[in-house]
Amino acid sequence: MGMQTHINEDRNMSEYLYNPDILQKLDFSKSPAVFKPKISAANPGAEWMVVRPLQRADFDKGFLQLLSQLTSTGSITRKQFDERFTQIKMSGGHYVTVIEDTRSSKIIGAATLTVEQKFIHNCSLRGRLEDVVVNDTYRGQQLGKLIVVTVSLLAQELGCYKMSLDCKDKLIKFYETLGYKLEPGNSNAMNMRFEDPS
Amino acid sequence: MGMQTHINEDRNMSEYLYNPDILQKLDFSKSPAVFKPKISAANPGAEWMVVRPLQRADFDKGFLQLLSQLTSTGSITRKQFDERFTQIKMSGGHYVTVIEDTRSSKIIGAATLTVEQKFIHNCSLRGRLEDVVVNDTYRGQQLGKLIVVTVSLLAQELGCYKMSLDCKDKLIKFYETLGYKLEPGNSNAMNMRFEDPS
Numbered sequence: 001m002g003m004q005t006h007i008n009e010d011r012n013m014s015e016y017l018y019n020p021d022i023l024q025k026l027d028f029s030k031s032p033a034v035f036k037p038k039i040s041a042a043n044p045g046a047e048w049m050v051v052r053p054l055q056r057a058d059f060d061k062g063f064l065q066l067l068s069q070l071t072s073t074g075s076i077t078r079k080q081f082d083e084r085f086t087q088i089k090m091s092g093g094h095y096v097t098v099i100e101d102t103r104s105s106k107i108i109g110a111a112t113l114t115v116e117q118k119f120i121h122n123c124s125l126r127g128r129l130e131d132v133v134v135n136d137t138y139r140g141q142q143l144g145k146l147i148v149v150t151v152s153l154l155a156q157e158l159g160c161y162k163m164s165l166d167c168k169d170k171l172i173k174f175y176e177t178l179g180y181k182l183e184p185g186n187s188n189a190m191n192m193r194f195e196d197p198s
Numbered sequence: 199m200g201m202q203t204h205i206n207e208d209r210n211m212s213e214y215l216y217n218p219d220i221l222q223k224l225d226f227s228k229s230p231a232v233f234k235p236k237i238s239a240a241n242p243g244a245e246w247m248v249v250r251p252l253q254r255a256d257f258d259k260g261f262l263q264l265l266s267q268l269t270s271t272g273s274i275t276r277k278q279f280d281e282r283f284t285q286i287k288m289s290g291g292h293y294v295t296v297i298e299d300t301r302s303s304k305i306i307g308a309a310t311l312t313v314e315q316k317f318i319h320n321c322s323l324r325g326r327l328e329d330v331v332v333n334d335t336y337r338g339q340q341l342g343k344l345i346v347v348t349v350s351l352l353a354q355e356l357g358c359y360k361m362s363l364d365c366k367d368k369l370i371k372f373y374e375t376l377g378y379k380l381e382p383g384n385s386n387a388m389n390m391r392f393e394d395p396s
């Protein structure tokens with residue numbers, strides 16, 4: 001019984017949010033982004049680095065601490081994390097993708113692709129880039145570019161007709177090098193906030 | 199057998215994408231939008247008007263023709279429409295909402311709320327306003343305002359911490375009257391297009 005429980009826990013912790021195989025076959029030559037040296041999701045440039053879907057184990061690998069470099073996360077318990085993981089997996093359409101430093105077992109980069117199901121454009125799909133963050137101490141290793149291009153190519157692979165993002169002024173140039181464009185007269189992101197997030 | 203089939207078809211056609219009850223209790227006094235005269239999702243200002251979730255029957259009520267006033271829809275068959283309806287309903291998070299003119303059984307307005315499940319902000323939810331369109335011939339009846347405020351209040355009711363939209367320059371003022379804001383230095387919407395949509 002103890003053994004069985006142990007095995008189940010292991011399987012549970014290594015459970016992926018989505019099938020990791022799709023990341024291995026993304027063709028980085030399709031992206032206008034320039035990588036020097038050349039890297040990809042399958043070959044991220046160092047043996048100790050892996051690009052993969054979020055796993056349940058990432059609660060213990062600093063995923064939430066990394067997100068807190070982006071914005072407030074509040075104090076999320078393991079139970080809350082597990083429940084949200086399950087909800088996201090069941091509904092589909094949320095591709096939370098991470099970079100792990102396997103030497104330290106720490107998540108050092110993350111980005112999410114969300115996919116909206118449309119009726120327009122022949123019942124098409126639209127991707128959105130969300131919650132992009134890379135650990136500051138890993139600057140200069142093209143990780144921001146790597147994680148954004150990974151989920152952008154993933155959107156294309158899944159059949160999205162376009163991918164959209166909202167960003168701060170200072171990030172426009174970065175995203176332009178990856179193929180994103182401000183469309184004249186049609187590039188305004190507006191928000192209504194309902195309450196102070198915790 | 200013939201009777202049974204008929205009943206099943208009827209039930210199927212009136213199937214809602216989501217529970218319509220939630221629209222009836224939206225509190226329009228929470229919105230900064232000014233309606234003259236006062237209307238709401240529950241009382242849209244005319245007896246022949248109803249605000250409700252998308253139904254399967256809306257394939258025959260001009261829903262796709264209305265969307266084609268917004269952008270290209272391609273030629274969507276009933277089978278494609280039904281499949282997308284089922285997919286959206288199963289995944290959840292897509293609140294396609296319409297206004298019907300019950301005199302002519304035509305859809306005259308539509309807007310979609312999509313809800314992203316986040317880890318940030320204590321596993322919060324974020325709403326997005328998508329695919330807003332109102333039939334031109336119904337101008338002056340506050341229908342644009344009505345449908346946008348309806349899905350915005352719905353986002354709040356569902357627990358979203360904020361609601362976002364992308365829009366053209368000429369629509370900024372309209373959305374400002376409804377409570378949406380351009381946030382200084384952080385209001386850029388960028389896109390990458392993968393192929394020409396049909």
